[in-house]
Amino acid sequence: MSNKPTLYTCLSPALLHLYDVRECIVVVIDVLRATSTMATALYNGAKEIIPVDSVERCIQLGRELACITAGERDGQVAPGLQYGNSSFEYPRSFVGGKTLVLTTTNGTKLLHMALAKGATEIITGSFLNLSAVCEHLIAQNKKVILGCAAWKDKPNIEDTLFAGAVVSRVKEHFEVNCDASHMAECLYDLAKDDMYEFMKRNDASHYHRLTGFGLEKDIRHCLTPDLANILTQYRDGKLVVLPG
């Protein structure tokens, strides 16, 4: 028996009940595009991000706190909100020092599920902050669940690839007895030299959905490691940067 902490990959929020998340660090993964946008906005100096699970709640909080409201439904800016879910909407000149209320289709839902199930710590993961996530997981030496937000509960390629990237970098430090983790790592190894091309070649459903909106540039950005390499942690209802 190993004394290393366990690491599991959960490919969909609809599978989260199979894992005991207590005493775990849960990494919420929603590569296209919630957790990429979160990393970017905080990297660019946003004070905090409040993730909420409905457009109504987003509008209400935005009014109460007089802050930026943002979010997507089915990949587009949700009616009633000011901004969408593209990293390019959140440069430092715009978000510096500000509070953002963000609602997204899949990522926020998973975050609240993990919280309700008693996760010890919740961080968000995206390629944009891949190294920061991996370094934190290794340093903490606690049980880990890589939670893919998926698309309407169906496993997707890009979140699975990110889980595989993390497994690939941290596996020596964990007990990885989990087929989903091994499959994710195999797929990442296959895709890592050109993840955009991998998604295109394999007809990734999100590739089609976003290119249909003209968002090729967003996809390429979200697949680039360490462009916003900070650790984003959920604390008291808000996502903030954890000082490195």
Add this chain to the structure above:
Amino acid sequence: MSNKPTLYTCLSPALLHLYDVRECIVVVIDVLRATSTMATALYNGAKEIIPVDSVERCIQLGRELACITAGERDGQVAPGLQYGNSSFEYPRSFVGGKTLVLTTTNGTKLLHMALAKGATEIITGSFLNLSAVCEHLIAQNKKVILGCAAWKDKPNIEDTLFAGAVVSRVKEHFEVNCDASHMAECLYDLAKDDMYEFMKRNDASHYHRLTGFGLEKDIRHCLTPDLANILTQYRDGKLVVLPG
């Protein structure tokens, strides 16, 4: 828009609710070892197989019908039953003309779920009858769901590989707009030259479980295409061979 029927891969019974199984052929996949054993017993002349979801029901039916009772729980012969879940227990000399009542951990459960949700047709899939399954799917030209039985609802490597093998062979005939199918096909392409070695190298949980029971030979057998190449269809509560 294509006029081809859709094909989806469902990586776990816990995700089946995401798919509309009505008007679909559902392929129940439990490579290690339920659907492999089913193919073998029917290929070797068994009259029919009655899949049941509990050991108690298996014992009861075995008594009423005076037939063979078989099943595993956690990979071993279940207490109170006569036989296990290895293809090697069902040679023609033993099962020819007989009825088998079989209970398994994951495969039977998925079969009953698909039935309850209104699948038009249920067949079972394993590498042992890979070609028969693919030829049938192409010939029927109906919507398909490849349903992985998984392990206690957690996606596993071997069922995913089988789904990938089917996708690889039939995809030209279907509309495959499904990340799980594409991921399964990528993994199959990576593994197909030596699937046993792939499972071993990637620490497949079922590889460990079964080799722990000395069942290396079973795994190798279950990963060999077309050794029992018949079509097994669920009809009126029983699995039977569909004449080719």
